[in-house]
Amino acid sequence: MQVNAVLFDLFDTLLRINGGDAFYTPCLEKLYEFFSENGVDVSFKEFKQVYFEVRDELYAESEKTLEEPHFNLRVSKTLQDLNYDFDVTSPIVIKGTNIFADEFMRYVSLDDDALDVLRKLRGKHRLGLISNFAIPECVWKLLSKFNLEKIFDAILISAEVNKRKPSPEIFKKALKALNVDAANAVFVGDTLAFDIKGAKNVGMKAVLIERNPPKEILDIKPDRVIRSLKELLLTLELWTQ
Numbered sequence: 001m002q003v004n005a006v007l008f009d010l011f012d013t014l015l016r017i018n019g020g021d022a023f024y025t026p027c028l029e030k031l032y033e034f035f036s037e038n039g040v041d042v043s044f045k046e047f048k049q050v051y052f053e054v055r056d057e058l059y060a061e062s063e064k065t066l067e068e069p070h071f072n073l074r075v076s077k078t079l080q081d082l083n084y085d086f087d088v089t090s091p092i093v094i095k096g097t098n099i100f101a102d103e104f105m106r107y108v109s110l111d112d113d114a115l116d117v118l119r120k121l122r123g124k125h126r127l128g129l130i131s132n133f134a135i136p137e138c139v140w141k142l143l144s145k146f147n148l149e150k151i152f153d154a155i156l157i158s159a160e161v162n163k164r165k166p167s168p169e170i171f172k173k174a175l176k177a178l179n180v181d182a183a184n185a186v187f188v189g190d191t192l193a194f195d196i197k198g199a200k201n202v203g204m205k206a207v208l209i210e211r212n213p214p215k216e217i218l219d220i221k222p223d224r225v226i227r228s229l230k231e232l233l234l235t236l237e238l239w240t241q
């Protein structure tokens, strides 16, 4: 096949989140501290419980609509359920989201092979990024921190387009921005349900980078399974022969 573009997922594909969900409690503690300083008078236990209720409700909604509301909505709804009336545009909400994101960033590192592999691919293919994330500002900060910003010809973040993987819309938008056909594009990601399913549905070739043992058995078959980004180079060589 002719590979005109290679597109990547971000988290646990190019960037690693250290310690699994270890970031969550410290992030929520920072958020809680900030709200406490700003007059929100509830216990951390209550705050955390309401936050997770709101999050799970929004997740369930997203699963149906494949939309991605900004994290500010989650923060604002949490405060509203605690009887503090701050809407999504309130500076307290926006600052709270930033505080959560800054703490989260401390847990994120660049995959050891990412930069080298991307640089090698850069000369031969157009490069794209499609990330499911509710805080786009945080993705941009991370891309800049790890010098990845300029390497891609197209960057799509779910909360910026209000569509998340596996919706065909976000994949098609990326292909359009790269000016390539799905049949000449390869997607690389670590989740079957979002990355592989979404990419295959629009007709792209899909490579699964196996980071963790699969949590669920899904009837979705990637075209190739790799265990490190380096292996991608060989896969692409074989496909383009």
Ligand SMILES: [Mg+2]
Pocket (backbone or CB within 6 Å): 009, 010, 011, 012, 013, 189, 190, 191
């Ligand atoms: Mg991922």
